[in-house]
Amino acid sequence: MKFFNMKNEIVRCKCVDMSVDGHGIARTGDLVVFVKGMIKEEEADVKIISEKKNYSYGIIHEMIKVSPYRRQSDCPIAYKCGGCDLRHIEYDYQLQLKKDILINTFKGYEVNDIIPCDDPYYYRNKVQIPVRDHKMGFYRKFSNDIVEFDDCLIESKDANMIITDLKEMMINQPYENKIRHVLIKKARGTGEIMLAFIVRDMNIDLSDLVDHLIKKYPDIRSVILNLNDKETNVILGSEEKLLYGEKYIIDIFDGIRVKLSLKSFYQVNYHQMMKLYAKIKELSGVKDTDEILDLYCGIGTISLYMSRFTKHVTGVEIVKDAIDNAKDNAEMNGIENADFVLADASKDMDEYLKGKDLVILDPPRKGISKELIQSLIDQNVPKIVYVSCNPATLARDLELLKEDYDISEIHPVDMFPYTVHTECVTSLKRKTK
Ligand SMILES: C[S@@+](CC[C@H](N)C(=O)[O-])C[C@H]1O[C@@H](n2cnc3c(N)ncnc32)[C@H](O)[C@@H]1O
16 A cells, blocks of 8 residues: 655554664554654654655654653754664663664574673763864764764763863864864773864964863873865875874773774774673684684784684784784783784685684674675685674675574674664684585
């Protein structure tokens, strides 16, 4: 049955499921309506705001039956900035809903309970804030408008305070339009903070502002000017100038000290990172005789963590600054059984895979290439642990590996509370044919 011209009409719907982007999937008869902010089992009168061929989008007009798991959202901009799509849902129930979404994504696999975050507030280690139109804030979802905020509940408290100060000191200054973004990283284990100004023009004098901030926040150990004069969506450019301190900050996790540069990836949730790494170790069944390949190794955190339980680890990473950090990190910790290679893990990996007992994969959201999948199969890699921040691409890649590998349950870790995102880990064991 098809519905036409229902725009602006109000229909009574029941929410039967949640979509991967956190919308309620509501139904009335055959009509499917995606409703922002509606929770599974709720009933509401919904106003249709746009129609597609087989479904519509709607907004809640009047709530009829409210979920017992609904709570008052504690962030005034949650639905504007698009960061926290689940602020109106009790934390424990979010985990259940996210698990249900994963069960739909990983059909045919067992999905374990999500490993929860003990403190789901102020957990992020990194924030990047655009500066535009005399405002600093997050981009409104699907737009270039800035949504300002005073206290983001998932960024670090230091980042919130520094951004409040920067708004006062930087906005409406003559140099304001030279600044595109401000980026703040916080190392939770040491407290150290990195501050970066991403600018259109390096000819900018921020000395008064930097002097003020480093006095007020002694944990700031690195202030960097980064030039990005290209009109693309990529935030960081290639040229850098150090304004204060070192080009890196130091963190410490599980007794391991790590250097972290501006362009290097670091897991956004420090406490969950340690639970994630413990799960990787558990699933790997690592032995002290193993030769491990850690693909997409970033600053080498997984490699260094695993090196303590095994014979040797090689990390592979495409970002030069990250691989330089990884090498320094091995040296700084006196770890001699880990080495690091600057290379593209999506191609020509046969030589690296040959003879490895265990391969750890932790790719970016797009997952791994078909070429790498073929190499894993061709090189007969006996064991793989696959870590993913994108369940859709993990499910796609498992489909291509399942003929040759037995795949364990999916183990989700809540790295991103109050958002729709979930990290997943699974292990694959080569089938004996
Ligand atoms: C999700 S992060 C994982 C980093 C690391 N395993 C950790 O736990 O911190 C993915 C990493 O893959 C790197 N990367 C992206 N594309 C790559 C490629 N084609 N080859 C190698 N590394 C790549 C990124 O720079 C990033 O450091």
